[in-house]
Amino acid sequence: MFPYVRGGTFDPGRGGSPKAARHLGRERVPVGTPIECRRATMSHTRPQETHTSHPPNEGVFPYGWGDRLKAESDRRPEAIAGCSAAWRDPLRVEVDALMSDDSSPSTYNDPDRPAPIDTTRTHSARIWNYWMGGKDHYPIDRIAGDQVSESFPEIVDLARTSREFLIRVVTHLTEEAGIRQFLDIGTGMPTANNTHEVAQGVAPECRVVYVDNDPLVLAHARALLVGTPEGVTDYIDADLRDPDAILEKAAETLDFDQPIALMLMGVLGHIPDEDMQPIVQKLLGALPSGSYLASYDGTNTSEAYNEAIEAGNKHGDVPYILRSPEAVAARFEGLELLEPGVVPCPKWRPLAGELSARRGLDQYGGVARKP
Template sequence: MTDASPGSVPPRIDDTIPQSARIWNYWLGGKDNYPVDQAAGDRFREVYPEIVDIARYSRLFLARAVRHLAGECGIRQFLDVGTGLPTVDNTHEVAQRAAPESRIVYVDNDPLVLTHARALLTSTPQGATDYVDADLRDTGRILAEAGRTLDLSRPVGLMLLNILGHVPDHGEAKEIVRRLLAELPAGSHLAVADGTNVVTGERFETAIKLWNEASTTPYFLRTPDQIAAYFEGLETLEPGVVPVSRWRPEPSPFEDPPEVDEFCAVGRKSA
């Protein structure tokens, strides 16, 4: 385990400023948050109540995507960048249920996530998990550290959920994805999900503006076309770029799940 080894200096956690990972945890019903996060989350929800549905459908998408990659595509290694706080059905839990030998590396640079990293490092005896404390932009370090646990000459499932929206410039975000994928072999898969403004439009934009005024980690909505651009050169799996609620939903006798303003896709690197 990197940077969170026994005896290391505990990271400093500022509980006076709301933080995105903790607010997301609050919306998901978790306990790893502070009153300042709860207050910010409640203010956001007053303006845009659909955020709770987005958080939940996003989590369900992660589980379905990982289950598909491990179960149907034979992926046995996952690099989850922008991990967030542990909740239910973390990447390693889903992957190792499908394939106990799966190996998972989590990446984040939030101090509270780091303190909870041990919860992410529980693994089956056949598999392995690790945690890297690194910024999304530091792709060289991410890959170097991940390479201690993953065999980067074999296919990897690269998970970038609700993280690329924190990069202000879309061109820079695309370059980050390109650099990460460049070091992964054919057969690797990319999963991306980020907020959009095509379903609820101005209301979500207003809520995000309030978020950015109060948060130290601003977030920038992307269009579905911008999300599709991350998959240039990849084979995008069906059903393509769709709301997270509509990506291969579980069979149900009821009507289709509602569209939400977070879109996603999964793609395969063929060369």
């Protein structure tokens, strides 16, 4: 997997320091705003961009955020037209602010404002979004993504089968295990079928806390990660390498006396061997019995994948480490692994038509219960 770092470089790493929790479950509409504008605000809007063509999403993402805005404006154009620009498109305003050259104190000294986005440099979160069929990327990201996929075409399958894995895992934990709380660390760019959408689609009362530390992800999370009225969807700006800060802030939203699903999807590859288990154990140690760990990462099972990751690591500050399947399985030690164990992500309880002879098999994952 190619996640990202603060600063926008094309790099399979993460970095940054914790900030305050962002509570996204609350409606942020000014008093006196017309009711039609309030409703239009809930349209999950995004920047309107021109994109080059890329492979179809193969049904993984049936509804795009841009399509939702278009559907809303087609259905009730008077509602969209009657609102100010900020309420018509909160994400556009947020991203425009991040990309602003304004260096006034109000721009950079505001603790609630993330750092500006540099769209002249590749950003691996946007590249990953491009491979998954999303729309949050720029020409430079698409060029870089195409260069990688030309040398390692399976990277697109890895991106999409990892999201299919997440969907199946969250569905199982919500439907079968009765989990109603999720702590998703290293969430990356919102696309569709995010953790809260899958969980709250089954049980609207689910509480989901996302953790990431990138300004671009934060901007999109503020505007797009809106949960159900019955549940809560929050966002914490924090670093996986500081689990104490994550746990402290997550406790503002999650009940640590009740089971929680800890989601570490494709993120532990950024952590050195000597630090990985202590971080996992610190996080798991704070969770009650009956909680779950769901996790996957890339493995060194393919020479082509190894070469692609090695090439990507040359351009970044924090490398992504490909480990053996056995090393990936080690993070589940002391837990009760669900069947079929730690396997290639497409082979973890696949739905009909999802599993092919060779599609995204270089990422291994599993789900385990804390006794």
